Amino acid sequence: MIDARIIDKLKEIVGPDNVAAEIQDLLCYGYDATQMEFLPDAVVHPADTAEVAAVMKLANQERFPVFPRGAGSGFSGGALPKGGGIVLVTTRLNRILRIDTENLIAEVEPGVVTEQFQQEVEKLGLFYPPDPASLKFSTLGGNVAENAGGPRCVKYGVTRDFVMGLEVVLPTGEIIRTGGETYKGVVGYDLTRLLCGSEGTLGVITKIIFKLLPYPEAKKTMLTIFDSIDGAAKAVSTIIGNKIIPTTLEFMDHATLQCVDRRFKMGLPASARAVLLIEVDGDRELIERQAARIQELVKPLGLVECKVAKDAAESDALWKVRRLVSPSLRDVNPDKYNEDIVVPRSKVPDVIRRIEKIQQKYDIPIVNFGHAGDGNIHVNVMIDKEVAGQQEKAHEAIREVFQAALDLGGTMSGEHGVGLSKAPYIPLELSPVQIATMQAVKRALDPNNILNPGKMFPVGSTT
Amino acid sequence: MDPLKRVEQELKKCVKCGACRANCPAFSAFQREPAVARGKVALAQHILKGDIGLDDQTYLNMSKCLLCGSCVEKCPNEVPTDEIVIAAREALAEQRGLTTFHQAVGRVIKNRKMMTFGALAASILGPLFFRKVPQTSGLRLRFPLPFIGNTRHIPGIARKPFLDRHPEVIPGEPGKPRIVFFVGCMTNFVYTEIGEAALALFRHLGCTVIIPKDQQCCGLPGMSGGDLQTVRELAERNLAALERHQADYVMTACATCGGALHKFYPAVVGRRNPELAARLKAIAEKTVDAAQLLHQLGLHPEETGAGEALRVTYHDPCHLRTRAITRQPRELLTATPGVELAEMEGADRCCGLGGTFNVYHYGSSMAINEAKSRAIMASGASVVATGCPGCMMQLSDGLKQHGQKTRVMHTLELLARRLRR
Numbered sequence: 001m002i003d004a005r006i007i008d009k010l011k012e013i014v015g016p017d018n019v020a021a022e023i024q025d026l027l028c029y030g031y032d033a034t035q036m037e038f039l040p041d042a043v044v045h046p047a048d049t050a051e052v053a054a055v056m057k058l059a060n061q062e063r064f065p066v067f068p069r070g071a072g073s074g075f076s077g078g079a080l081p082k083g084g085g086i087v088l089v090t091t092r093l094n095r096i097l098r099i100d101t102e103n104l105i106a107e108v109e110p111g112v113v114t115e116q117f118q119q120e121v122e123k124l125g126l127f128y129p130p131d132p133a134s135l136k137f138s139t140l141g142g143n144v145a146e147n148a149g150g151p152r153c154v155k156y157g158v159t160r161d162f163v164m165g166l167e168v169v170l171p172t173g174e175i176i177r178t179g180g181e182t183y184k185g186v187v188g189y190d191l192t193r194l195l196c197g198s199e200g201t202l203g204v205i206t207k208i209i210f211k212l213l214p215y216p217e218a219k220k221t222m223l224t225i226f227d228s229i230d231g232a233a234k235a236v237s238t239i240i241g242n243k244i245i246p247t248t249l250e251f252m253d254h255a256t257l258q259c260v261d262r263r264f265k266m267g268l269p270a271s272a273r274a275v276l277l278i279e280v281d282g283d284r285e286l287i288e289r290q291a292a293r294i295q296e297l298v299k300p301l302g303l304v305e306c307k308v309a310k311d312a313a314e315s316d317a318l319w320k321v322r323r324l325v326s327p328s329l330r331d332v333n334p335d336k337y338n339e340d341i342v343v344p345r346s347k348v349p350d351v352i353r354r355i356e357k358i359q360q361k362y363d364i365p366i367v368n369f370g371h372a373g374d375g376n377i378h379v380n381v382m383i384d385k386e387v388a389g390q391q392e393k394a395h396e397a398i399r400e401v402f403q404a405a406l407d408l409g410g411t412m413s414g415e416h417g418v419g420l421s422k423a424p425y426i427p428l429e430l431s432p433v434q435i436a437t438m439q440a441v442k443r444a445l446d447p448n449n450i451l452n453p454g455k456m457f458p459v460g461s462t463t
Numbered sequence: 464m465d466p467l468k469r470v471e472q473e474l475k476k477c478v479k480c481g482a483c484r485a486n487c488p489a490f491s492a493f494q495r496e497p498a499v500a501r502g503k504v505a506l507a508q509h510i511l512k513g514d515i516g517l518d519d520q521t522y523l524n525m526s527k528c529l530l531c532g533s534c535v536e537k538c539p540n541e542v543p544t545d546e547i548v549i550a551a552r553e554a555l556a557e558q559r560g561l562t563t564f565h566q567a568v569g570r571v572i573k574n575r576k577m578m579t580f581g582a583l584a585a586s587i588l589g590p591l592f593f594r595k596v597p598q599t600s601g602l603r604l605r606f607p608l609p610f611i612g613n614t615r616h617i618p619g620i621a622r623k624p625f626l627d628r629h630p631e632v633i634p635g636e637p638g639k640p641r642i643v644f645f646v647g648c649m650t651n652f653v654y655t656e657i658g659e660a661a662l663a664l665f666r667h668l669g670c671t672v673i674i675p676k677d678q679q680c681c682g683l684p685g686m687s688g689g690d691l692q693t694v695r696e697l698a699e700r701n702l703a704a705l706e707r708h709q710a711d712y713v714m715t716a717c718a719t720c721g722g723a724l725h726k727f728y729p730a731v732v733g734r735r736n737p738e739l740a741a742r743l744k745a746i747a748e749k750t751v752d753a754a755q756l757l758h759q760l761g762l763h764p765e766e767t768g769a770g771e772a773l774r775v776t777y778h779d780p781c782h783l784r785t786r787a788i789t790r791q792p793r794e795l796l797t798a799t800p801g802v803e804l805a806e807m808e809g810a811d812r813c814c815g816l817g818g819t820f821n822v823y824h825y826g827s828s829m830a831i832n833e834a835k836s837r838a839i840m841a842s843g844a845s846v847v848a849t850g851c852p853g854c855m856m857q858l859s860d861g862l863k864q865h866g867q868k869t870r871v872m873h874t875l876e877l878l879a880r881r882l883r884r
């Protein structure tokens with residue numbers, strides 16, 4: 001599809017050093033965190049909006065697909081060049097353009113790594129709360145495109161809640177700005193919201209205007225250990241019911257705790273069945289009061305133990321329990337499918353029980369942890385790909401897990417998006433009319449189906 | 464292909480999450496996926512599958528690694544990318560032969576007489592030779608092969624190597640630890656003051672210090688070029704030299720040598736030569752870094768009287784950081800009277816040297832160093848202390864190119880100076 005002539009044209013646009021068609025480069029831009037692999041025909045590294053626009057114009061003329069890519073840390077295959085075409089990488093679009101301390105906004109390019117941005121705003125006493133676990137390497141563009149979330153979402157919301165405006169190159173190569181720098185604005189459709197979470201199918205984000213907050217004065221971390229999953233779940237609703245919104249409410253189920261303990265000897269009490277990692281932040285006096293109140297509230301709910309961090313080092317030690325989850329899972333089985341369903345907060349125990357049944361039915365270990373505060377559970381189906389039949393069994397189990405979430409009024413994905421991996425399941429959640437509406441939007445913006453084709457919608461459906 | 468086969472299981476552990484992008488200095492310099500751990504792992508996987516060969520591209524991509532181990536630290540799945548890169552380089556060397564440069568490196572590091580002679584020649588000729596091009600030029604001695612660059616600043620060479628200056632055994636007080644000192648080439652030939660400082664400090668503590676005369680280069684320069692044959696030979700000779708003495712510790716004052724003895728010998732040489740594995744492991748278990756040992760033995764710099772007031776910043780050498788030796792040198796420095804420790808931003812980030820990396824990718828190496836130089840300057844320190852002579856050379860080069868007068872010192876030197884007062 002892409003021949004030497006097109007490669008030459010791409011080189012004219014971005015410069016010869018910024019187009020790669022060498023097999024080794026192609027191999028290195030064909031994967032992401034899903035571990036699926038597809039080979040692109042070329043990799044392009046534009047430096048600015050104009051270059052991105054020129055690439056999109058060329059793609060429309062010559063009819064080749066373009067796959068936007070940030071850090072390639074996506075969990076749903078959104079950046080994968082299935083079917084071939086070019087991968088458009090945002091690595092060079094990596095400048096923080098301004099941080100406006102008067103209006104508390106910042107303008108950045110999409111290739112900036114999330115943590116770097118956080119550190120820069122924090123130096124000025126400001127705060128950018130979205131904190132996906134991948135923040136040390138994922139890009140802000142990828143975060144916006146996936147509408148990434150993290151532990152702090154309970155209190156602060158997801159990436160979308162901090163995006164005020166965008167500069168976007170449409171699939172046809174035109175450049176538009178959406179939203180703006182004002183907190184209010186009701187003129188026209190809210191294209192900013194439409195683009196957040198569009199998974200690189202509706203436009204290439206080339207600039208982002210973020211809203212910032214003042215950095216909270218202090219925070220307090222607590223690790224609460226319960227003798228049942230219901231106790232932990234009840235704790236979540238009790239705390240929030242009592243009008244305290246913690247910054248984080250991370251939970252780990254029994255299977256997760258066993259994993260961590262087996263590997264890292266955390267010395268958790270034998271009766272521990274679930275753990276909640278709770279953090280509150282804000283005014284120093286207020287958080288002391290909130291922390292004390294939380295401890296009071298959770299005590300009657302089967303609390304086995306509550307550890308409260310006295311300082312940053314102790315807080316770090318408590319977070320360690322959470323951070324060790326990922327490395328310890330591999331002891332269960334070498335491969336995992338990591339799904340991230342969401343249910344209403346109060347339904348967390350129900351869904352965990354349903355998952356336990358699914359696990360028994362298919363006889364595959366499933367480990368659950370996640371953001372209890374917003375009902376977002378990371379369901380890790382642990383398999384060994386080398387054991388015949390396990391992959392198929394896992395797919396069946398996952399379908400049932402999705403169904404369980406939907407039955408309880410939830411959704412199939414809170415963070416990772418649809419991309420390639422969840423596209424086959426999307427009709428479980430969305431009606432034909434919903435899907436058709438979305439596809440109409442896609443067609444209007446991308447008449448030639450150039451930008452990130454084959455993503456989000458089930459295979460075979462017309463896009 | 465065999466070397467890669469040996470790491471096949473390790474390759475399977477990578478889940479392509481991208482976490483290694485966070486701190487990879489090679490990625491920061493090249494900004495392209497083949498330079499990051501994930502990319503190199505993917506390429507190694509595709510070599511094994513036969514999708515790509517051991518060709519020029521592979522060579523170039525595999526050369527983009529400083530073996531700093533930062534990806535290994537950050538990897539949630541414990542993928543040993545540094546060992547994978549070494550295996551790939553070995554496979555490349557097997558198939559394509561060693562580069563002329565690495566042939567020379569191998570010849571030199573296996574032959575200490577030649578090294579001594581080269582060093583002597585360079586120490587005499589160097590100043591003469593370079594006087595013609597003052598300021599901007601210097602002699603570059605990674606291994607005693609004089610490389611000549613236009614802008615590099617390279618330290619001079621000692622007239623008399625450290626190993627020739629002292630008897631093999633320097634007895635201490637009875638009942639005090641017996642320490643075998645693995646000196647390393649940089650300390651032996653260039654920064655002999657590090658060796659002297661180590662000696663002074665451990666004698667101060669009453670230790671018996673043994674400096675085996677027949678110790679060799681640790682072999683890491685060869686390893687980074689995939690010359691595992693040379694590394695094996697050197698490892699065997701070093702084993703013999705170190706095993707000859709009854710000692711409580713094998714001590715290094717060079718982070719890189721320490722990394723070799725403590726990590727790479729068992730992991731890389733041991734994987735290839737199982738018959739040596741047990742002996743390598745035994746030495747590895749005894750291997751300690753000088754600062755770690757001083758800390759453990761309870762050196763109290765504060766007892767040794769005050770010196771001039773100094774604002775000091777500390778750079779973590781990769782091969783100490785990856786062994787979690789980060790607290791001890793800092794605590795020793797903080798305890799030293801007059802020393803104020805001013806942390807720099809990114810103290811734990813690689814200085815950009817990376818052995819052979821600096822030779823093949825000098826521009827990128829200095830681009831990585833740029834952030835380091837800036838951080839040192841921003842710290843306001845007049846001295847930057849560190850625990851690796853390689854880092855010292857790289858840090859000096861960077862700072863001098865910025866026209867800075869910041870002194871670069873080994874932690875031991877700073878401590879020993881206070882001792883003499």
Ligand SMILES: Cc1cc2nc3c(=O)[nH]c(=O)nc-3n(C[C@H](O)[C@H](O)[C@H](O)COP(=O)(O)OP(=O)(O)OC[C@H]3O[C@@H](n4cnc5c(N)ncnc54)[C@H](O)[C@@H]3O)c2cc1C
Binds near residue numbers: 079206
């Ligand atoms: C260990 C680990 C932990 C994770 N934890 C979380 C978590 O806590 N919360 C969470 O939400 N996610 C998490 N993720 C998933 C992933 O990190 C996020 O989805 C992240 O936002 C992806 O960013 P990226 O830069 O890697 O994007 P990529 O993977 O490169 O791309 C993701 C999608 O965004 C599109 N895209 C990228 N840049 C642009 C752009 N400039 N314009 C238009 N489209 C673009 C791509 O086409 C693709 O569809 C995690 C992933 C890993 C590996």
Ligand code: SF4
Binds near residue numbers: 476480501537540542
């Ligand atoms: S961090 Fe480890 S598992 Fe993740 S991509 Fe890098 S090498 Fe692979």
Ligand code: SF4
Binds near residue numbers: 499503527529545
């Ligand atoms: S060892 Fe260092 S340079 Fe090499 S891939 Fe890992 S982090 Fe990058």
